[in-house]
Amino acid sequence: MSDRRTFLGVGVGAAAAAVLAGLPGDRGLPRMARLSEATAADESTDPETFAGDEAFWHGVRRAFALEPRLVNLNHGYSPNPESVLDALDRAVRRISRAPLSFGHWPEEGPEPARESVRRRAAVLLGCNAEELALTRSATEALQIVQLGLTLRPGDEVLSTSEDYWAMWNTWQQRVQRDGVIHAEVRLGAPHPPVGEVVERITKAITSKTKILLIPHVTWLTGHVLPVAEICRAARERGVLTIVDGAHGPGHMPVDVRALGCDFYGASGHKWLMGPLGTGFLYVRRELIRDVWPLTPAWGPREDIRKFEWVGGQSTAPVLALSDALTFHERLGVTRKAARFRFLRRRWTDRLGAQPRVRLLTSGDAGRACGIGSFAIDGIEPAALVRYLRERHRVLVRSFGVAEWDGPTGVRVAPNVFNSAAEVDRFAKAVEMAIRDGMPAGG
Numbered sequence: 001m002s003d004r005r006t007f008l009g010v011g012v013g014a015a016a017a018a019v020l021a022g023l024p025g026d027r028g029l030p031r032m033a034r035l036s037e038a039t040a041a042d043e044s045t046d047p048e049t050f051a052g053d054e055a056f057w058h059g060v061r062r063a064f065a066l067e068p069r070l071v072n073l074n075h076g077y078s079p080n081p082e083s084v085l086d087a088l089d090r091a092v093r094r095i096s097r098a099p100l101s102f103g104h105w106p107e108e109g110p111e112p113a114r115e116s117v118r119r120r121a122a123v124l125l126g127c128n129a130e131e132l133a134l135t136r137s138a139t140e141a142l143q144i145v146q147l148g149l150t151l152r153p154g155d156e157v158l159s160t161s162e163d164y165w166a167m168w169n170t171w172q173q174r175v176q177r178d179g180v181i182h183a184e185v186r187l188g189a190p191h192p193p194v195g196e197v198v199e200r201i202t203k204a205i206t207s208k209t210k211i212l213l214i215p216h217v218t219w220l221t222g223h224v225l226p227v228a229e230i231c232r233a234a235r236e237r238g239v240l241t242i243v244d245g246a247h248g249p250g251h252m253p254v255d256v257r258a259l260g261c262d263f264y265g266a267s268g269h270k271w272l273m274g275p276l277g278t279g280f281l282y283v284r285r286e287l288i289r290d291v292w293p294l295t296p297a298w299g300p301r302e303d304i305r306k307f308e309w310v311g312g313q314s315t316a317p318v319l320a321l322s323d324a325l326t327f328h329e330r331l332g333v334t335r336k337a338a339r340f341r342f343l344r345r346r347w348t349d350r351l352g353a354q355p356r357v358r359l360l361t362s363g364d365a366g367r368a369c370g371i372g373s374f375a376i377d378g379i380e381p382a383a384l385v386r387y388l389r390e391r392h393r394v395l396v397r398s399f400g401v402a403e404w405d406g407p408t409g410v411r412v413a414p415n416v417f418n419s420a421a422e423v424d425r426f427a428k429a430v431e432m433a434i435r436d437g438m439p440a441g442g
Contacts (some may be wrong), residue, residue, distance in 0.1 A: 047334045051342035054420055060331065061417040071394045071422040075370075075413040076219070078273045080324070087323040088275050091316035113319050120325050121280055125264065126255035131288070133281040133307040134318050138246035139166045140294070141265030141281035142213075144307050145242050146170045148291040149211060153179030156208040158239075160201070161186045161405035162218040167244060171213075181208065189360040189406045191223045191367065198226055202233045211240050216254070216264075217247035220399045220411055221361045222344075222371025224252070231260040240287075246270060249280070250328055252337040252369045256282045263287070268317075271336075271370075271415075274324035277317035281307055336416055340370025343414040343423050348372055350427045356434055360409045373399075375409040376434060384410060384430070387438040392429040 050056055063081045066072070072079075080088075114134065122129040135141040147170065151157070157171055161184045171182040185204045191197055205212070212234045217224050231241045242263040248254045250271030256264045261282075268278030283291060289301045297309040328336075344361075351357045351374060360373040375381065381398035388394040397411045414423060 047332070047338035048342075050335050051338040052420070057339065057416065057419065061419070063327070064417050066417060069393050071392075071418070071425055073412050073414050073418065073423070073426055074395045074397045075415045076270065076397070077276070078270055078415055079417075080273055080275060081327050083327060084274060084320055084323045088316055088320035091319040092314065095314060095316055111315060113322070114315060117318055117322050117325070120322070124249055124254070124325065124328075125266065125280065125282055126257050127282050128285065130304055131282055131285050133283070133304045135265075135279040135281050135307065136277045136310070136313075136317075137269070137279040138244065138265045138267040139164070139279075141279050142167055142242060142244055142263075143170050144281055144294050145263045145265070145283070145291055146174070146211075146213070147294060149240070150290070150292075151178055151180045151210060154181065154208060155210045156181040156183055156206060157211045157213065158183050158185065158201075158204055158209050159213040160184060160215065160218075162215060162220065162223075163213065163404075164215070164219050164244060164246065165403055167213060183209075184405070186405060187223075189221050189373070189409070190362040191221075194226045194229075194367070198229045198233060201230055202237075205234065205237050205239055209237070209239050211242060213242040213244065215244040215247075216259075217245075217251065217369065217371065219247060220404055220409070221373045221406075222247075222368045222411070222413070223362060224367055224369060227259045227261065231262075235260065247371065250333070250336070251340065253333050263291075268321050268324065272321075272324050272328055273415075274321040275317040277314075278321045278324075283307075331416065337369055339416060340414065341368075343418060343420065344368065344370055344372045344412075346420060346423050347412060347427045348374070350424075351430055354431065354434055357430075358407075360407065370415075371411060371413045373409045373411045375407055376430075379433065379438070381408050381410045383438060384433060387433055388426070388429055391439075392425070394426045394429055396426070 063083065064079055065082055066079065118132055118134055119129045121134070122132045125132065133141070135144070146167065151174060157174070157180055159167070159171065159182070174180050175182050183204060185201050187197060187200065201214070214225055214227065214230055216227055227243055234241045241261045243259065243261040245254065245264050245266040247270060249266045250273065262284045264282040266280040268274035268280065269276045283304060288304055293306045293309070295310045297306040299306055348359055348363060352359050356377040358375045358377070360375060361368050361371070376384065381400070385396055385398040388396060398408070399411060400408045412426070
């Protein structure tokens, strides 16, 4: 019987292991439920203890269908567990058989399964369900706000030099279309101390600044910004805050109320490992009316669902997102975050000892989670990425000046199914490139 469509964990501490050993086999509880009981059985176990338990994470890996010859450390988009792929397939087939039963028409009202996903996602983000729109991506979520808020010529929007390129392009459209001013704050790589990050951004706010857009986790270097402190300073100055949370939910704990932001856009297909075509937009309830949807919709202007209508679209990805949320919830975000930090430290500690390696991500506690970046003096990032892929079957991502206002480098982003041995394989390959050089052409 295949284990990939179920979720088996082993080696999770003495009490949890005992639960696993004492449960019946495939005739008993589904293995995902078995893992839930197993991890709950040892609640005293610190997540950091689970972080280095390779047997436990090997069990997680078995929930995925992965290319066995590749070491994939580039997770801007994450593979889905097979349970999610199965759910997506079922949803597509059901919709194809009876599309009108899935809420495609406004007179039918909200589709119950979709509303269930909304409620669960609201718990994930720490907000009320009536403040959360289900979008097709983090990019769409953020653009709804960037393009939907009223701005006049001369108004200023402020962001950092580490915004995702699509968000930068969106501000440029408003510059060209509406005559607004777009200003940026440079933070450098690695970022300066937390207090200086807050100070640089706060000092850049002027009397013309209306909106501040900041990333929760920077997409290339993986820095976690002090969002709560920044949002508090912005609110004191009457500035609305948009947080790009594309790499937040599923990667680490998120509580938008605690962050104090006005808007938060997130992805369902990255660290939550849901289907492509899923995302979230949090809008503080009293601001929903002030934001125009990208596509004119029916219904009250105060209804968060006004942001979801974009014409004909399949509801299958949103419905399958329910299974991704289940996978995430049963694994636990604190365990995931601890594992991500463990894997990042494993390669940064090793490569950071190399004289020619420059770590571009701060190693301070709490300032990064799973994503990290580095550069090597004398080695072009794109060439190193090509060498790792072609000679060692290791996938990472290079970035350059065309993507952000900072140094060129290589991004490394492991996921829950990556092993410590795979991270070591990557680090060893980089050490070989430094020591022996790389053949021409990679």
